[in-house]
Amino acid sequence: MPREVTSNKVTSNKMTSNTFSRTPATAICLGAMVLSLLAAPAQAGAASDFYAVAPSEIAGPPGTLLRAEPVAPPGGAAAAYRILYRSRGAAGQPVVVSGVVAAPPAGAGPHPVVTWGHGTTGIAPVCAPSRFPQRDFARIAGLGSLLADGDVVVATDYQGLGAGREHPYLVGASEAHAMIDAVRAARALPGLRAGRRFASWGFSEGGQAALFTGAVARSYAPELRLEGVAAVSAPTELRRLLNGDIGSLAGQVVASFAAVTWSRTYRLPIGEVVRPQAMPTLEHIASLCSSDLPERVTLGLAAAAYAGEGGLLVPGATQRAEWRRLIAANSVPARQGAPVYLAQGDADDLVAPAATRDFARRLCHDGVALDYQEVPFADHGGAEIASAGGATGWLAARLSGARPVSDCGQVDTARR
Known part of the structure; x- marks a missing residue:
């Protein structure tokens, strides 16, 4: 069996006087002044005006920082910003994406960057985590540890949340591009001294995004250096x-978000996979967010309308040829360009532990250095909490240059 997660954090050896010798705090202050000027047009109106994008702003190099405004920094951060930057959608089309950045205490730099992928918040633009920066920062597992280690932390909203019309849910390439271009945008912020070395880290949908980042980073952003992937x-x-979650309320929500956005992103008839009588419920679910408990309760009540009717999807929906192709394209490839930390709760009723074990074996078969942690008695969200210390410690080791240790010998003997 893979070893169990403990609460002990791997000791970071990055905080040395040679690596992070202090510099005058004026660098961060000067950066904040410049960013205040950059952000002035956005701050003149309502907060939502920050996400308004003119058609002329969309085209351009991915990772270009378009707009930034200072926000209240979380604990342990020297400064924080809401950002808007250029990226690429799943088909390579130019898009604009939003997010937030937290800067560590001033140091010599260059600072490594950790790009964070959040879990499901919805598919409508109003579901963007960066609309509420303090709540967004609070949801980043291990943020305080990452900042204390001297890392710049950037959290993308993904394409379509905040800026745009709709988030392409569980579309791996789009998520990965948004996470990588967030690193590029952070490097353009004055005074932060964000370096080109980075790691990806995410939970649930963000775990998929982090792993897709590992698969495409080398080809998509050859100027950056990916040191590790944690999911x-x-x-x-x-x-x-x-298939496994269609019968549960959470699964109905996941299936609804995927059906709506995939039909629009890939221009497929939604009637092939959704029951006609369920369409009003589906559209209602698509308009809701899941950022907090009240919103999740509302989503569950909406999904419950079809819980006893065989669900929202038609029988065999996932076997339709075009939908089957998309499911395969957005399932995570085992090829990764960096070591991987993978954590899974063994009581997760949304993501099947057996599926994660099979993926871990595929990583090992492909020669990936894997740290695999299975958390006893943890459900979907519980695994995030229980593994946060182990994950951030593992990230600290990767970003300090420590050699990864592989668990593949233990994974091969884990139960199937």
Whole structure:
């Protein structure tokens, strides 16, 4: 069996006087002044005006920082910003994406960057985590540890949340591009001294995004250097996810978000996979967010309308040829360009532990250095909490240059 997660954090050896010798705090202060000027047009109106994008702003190099405004920094951060930057959608089309950045205490730099992928918040633009920066920062597992280690932390909203019309849910390439271009945008912020070395880290949908980042970073952003990928409760095999969860309320929500956005993103008739009588419920679910408990209760009540009717999807929906192709394309490839930390709760009723174990074996077969943690008695969200210390410690080791240790010998003997 893979070893169990403990609460002990791997000791970071990055905080040395040679690596992070202090510099005058004026660098961060000067950066904040410049960013205040950059952000002035956005701050003149309502907060939502920050996300308004003119058509002329969209085209341009991915990772270009378009707009930034200072926000109240979380504990342990020297400064924080809401940002708007250029990226690429799943088909390579130019898009604009939003997010937030937290800067560590001033140091010599260059600072490594950790790009964070959040779990499901919805697919409507109003569901963007960066609309509420303090809540957004609070949801980043291990943020305080990452900042104390001297890392710049950037959290993307993904394409379509905040800026845009709709988030392409569980579309791996789009998520990965948003996470990588967030690193590029952070490097353009004055005074932060964000370096080109980075790691990806995410939970649930964000775990899928972090793993897709590992698969495409080398080709998409050759100027950056990916040091590690950490993912917890990550849906890696979407056919099993959708088939296994159609009967649950959470699964109905996941299936609804995927059906709506995939039909629009890939221009497929939604009637092939959704029951006609369920369409009003589906559209209602698509308009809701899941950022907090009241919102999740509302979503559950909406999904419950079809819980006893065989669900929202038609029988065999995931076996339709075009949908089957998309499920395969957005299931995580085992090829990774960096070591991987993978955590999974063994009581997760949304992402099947067996699917994660199978993915772990595929990583090992492909020669990836893997740290695999299975958390006893942890459900989907519980695994995130229980593994946060282990994950951030593992990230600290990767970003300090420590050699990864592989668990593949233990994974091969884990129960199937």
